[in-house]
Amino acid sequence: MELIKKNKELLRIILAACIIFVGVLHFVIPNIFAKLIPAELPYPLSLVYISGFFEILGGIGLLIPPVSHAAAWGLLTLFIFVFPANINMAVNQIQLPNIPNSPWFQAARLPFQAVLIAWAWWYTRPSDDEKQA
Structure with missing residues (x-):
């Protein structure tokens, strides 16, 4: 866990990108x-x-310290609001180009949304690092 904390800013850049x-x-x-x-x-x-x-606005906002906290809240909210689209894809087995078309893969995508929500939430929390707003 300490390794993840040390790389919080790198992970912010990865999420934003x-x-x-x-x-x-x-x-x-x-x-x-x-x-x-x-x-x-x-x-x-x-x-x-x-x-x-x-998404573009939130990603850019994550990279700008004075607004990164608000951007993280915005992305967290966005990830919650787009979740029905992921459920729709899994339930109706919607096939997309270059995406594996299996019920297992589509169902496995659903918990990943929770990872994105948690990842964004992490940047809403106060940080010891002065780089975060």
Whole structure:
């Protein structure tokens, strides 16, 4: 655990880079993400663009100490709000290009969302490191 604490800032950069990358993908290949939006929600393409925008914004915010705390709360909230799309993918076995199409893989993605939520939550907590807001 101490090793993870020592690498908190490196892990912040990794999370930010991954979130920014996925956010950009929302604009590059939006139709793939739109397939994951539950049918009960209106305007799936708009929701994809909105979530992509906030992923990019949150990722950038994690890298800026004065706003990193707020960005972490924003990402945590976003990860909770996009969870229904992950459930929809697993329940309806939605196949995406270059993603393994197996019920096991789709179900295994669900707990990973909890990892992302916990990872973002970690940056909402006060830090001894002056780099964090």
